[in-house]
Amino acid sequence: MFSALKKLTKLNDDRCPAPMPMSSSLQKKFSRGVHFNMKILIKGDRNVGKSCLLQRLQGGAFIEEYVPTDQIQVAPIHWTYKNTDYIVKVEVWEVVDKGRTKKKAPLGLKLENQTTPAVQEDGYETPVLDATFLDVYKNSSGVILMLDITKTWTFEYVVKELSRVPADLPVVILGNHCDMQHHRQVHPHHIEQALHHAKLTRTAPVRYAESSMRNGFGLRLLHKFFNVPFLRLQKTSLLEQLQRNQKDIEETEKELDDFQNSEESHYESFVDRLANKRRQNNGQTEIRPSNDRSPSIVLGAGKPIIPPNVNxxxxxxxxxxxxxxxxxxxxxxxxxxxxxxxxxxxxxxxxxxxxxxxxxxxxxxxxxxxxxxxxxxxxxxxxxxxxxxxxxxxxxxxxxxxxxxx
Known part of the structure; x- marks a missing residue:
């Protein structure tokens, strides 16, 4: 679905850099089949470092220049659960709440001999992939809410967005730019108070961590955080298997009851069927070889056998x-x-x-x-x-x- 929407909204402008393409090692890994699919969302206000986090999770370098992202970006990353044999496809979505549309000029002919000035028609807007276009929380496994500790309005955005996240999705609040402590505006006690209110209404875990995309601090914690949505997915899969197993047990018990109530489970009918089979086998005529010696055959039927090429x-x-x-x-x-x-x-x-x-x-x-x-x-x-x-x-x-x- 996402690829179809991407083709629909493909533009010929350079509004935002595209994420890194899937590496050959990931293509080879996913070609053998996938056990689990994980969808991780990165949400936050503008200019908090979402694009840089996506670049870092893919193994890229830190980008100093800020380039705004105008629509949703999706990229797969390398991740395994504690060196197990499970093949897990992790897709990270950089979510944009409201994308920037660009107007295109209307197509038409310009007439030079036109006496009256033509009425200028407004250009039409091209659609973009953003949070208003599709439900980003559908089939999601986890959410990363980013804020800038040097900007208070980014914290307010996180508190507001946390109430919209489904209660069964694990969330990590990531305070970026921790390398700029001297400009800090969001203090730990503000975050602890917001977490306390969120835990009262949520069933999935919520935690807070700090990061710095400049030196890669906090990336290892995010890789460990991915264990939580994976284990929840595994638990859901196992529960479904247990339900199917319980259903199969009930069906087997019903089949056994039906068999015991049928005629096949009675000993007398079994003996009768066995006797009928024996009678049928005995009734069939078996061709047995006779032990009597047959008279010997005189070669040539009374005439000498002489090859044609003999002297x-x-x-x-x-x-x-x-x-x-x-x-x-x-x-x-x-x-x-x-x-x-x-x-x-x-x-x-x-x-x-x-x-x-x-x-x-x-x-x-x-x-x-x-x-x-x-x-x-x-x-x-x-x-x-x-x-x-x-x-x-x-x-x-x-x-x-x-x-x-x-």
């Missing part, structure tokens, strides 16, 4: 081997795998051996040796396998006449 002599030898060796065995087994047909015979042999062993009882040493030899002889015998015979090398008796006939 025709080797192809003919493979075909002849297939016809003479594999086909007779395949026909004798009835189209079944000979390994599968032999399995039941092996099982019957094992059962027969077990029966014999039960009938005989204990073996003698000679009979054991004979049986071991017999088993070793059987294991050494080669089993006929059509697929291995196909892959095994065999002597080739090639007949070119038969190959030509094919």
């Amino acid at each position: 025709p002599l080797v192809r003919y030898a493979c075909f002849k081997r297939f016809v003479e060796v594999i086909m007779p065995v395949y026909q004798q087994s009835g189209g079944e795998d000979p390994d599968v047909s032999k399995e039941p015979d092996i099982k019957t042999e094992k059962k027969h051996k077990k029966k014999k062993s039960k009938d005989r009882g204990d073996y003698s040493d000679k009979s054991d040796r004979k049986e071991r030899k017999h088993k070793s002889k059987k294991s050494k015998e080669k089993k006929t396998n059509p697929q291995q015979d196909l892959l095994a090398p065999a002597p080739i008796d090639f007949n070119y006449e038969e190959y030509d006939s094919l």
Whole structure:
């Protein structure tokens, strides 16, 4: 809002110097996010040192020349609460109660041949940002009321303005030009009396301090004073969190009551739902792999598998081997795998051996040796396998006449 108003009232004159722009370090700091925003106001009568205080809070040097400020000036400053990780954006407002407006000449054409003198139109006034234009106390966190200890009317302004400051805003009254004690007109007992009357009606703290912008005295006290509005902001934030927490607790208690009054909290309904789920799971057909051994597949479906790029002599030898060796065995087994047909015979042999062993009882040493030899002889015998015979090398008796006939 303030930037929009600033553009509205931007003028092409040099009525007052602009505050120092935001430094790159502050821009980098605020780019990561801000935890708290603080708005500090500097109010006081004219020529008490408000602009110089704003310059000093930004880290600038003391300016000896007095330049009146015609409208509100805003500038951010460096400030942290006791080296904590909180990122606090502190904006200091130099408030002007009544800004000085400047008239602009009306736009029009000047006619040289005009016989009657033209009526001079009054110029229009440009708006300025001052305390009459907007409410400066809105969203404020603290107030600095400045006075000049060498001028009594500045003290009267502070007493009058203190009654207008909201009661919940912390205030510090800053007596400037304490380096000019020999010209002092405002004495401490006057200030103590004003503070006593103010504390009777205010809830926020009020205190008095003195400063000198020439040598920077009092700036450290102001940095410590900023702790008060920050802690009040933090307290307000924590109270809001506690209220939200209490509201969440009440809602959770209500949800628990509703759950206990519903059917889901009854044990019988829970058991029924559990049983229904089990029935549904048991009703689903599960595909289980069968343990029965499937018959072996004869490669080539009764025909020899020969790569296309094989020498025709080797192809003919493979075909002849297939016809003479594999086909007779395949026909004798009835189209079944000979390994599968032999399995039941092996099982019957094992059962027969077990029966014999039960009938005989204990073996003698000679009979054991004979049986071991017999088993070793059987294991050494080669089993006929059509697929291995196909892959095994065999002597080739090639007949070119038969190959030509094919």
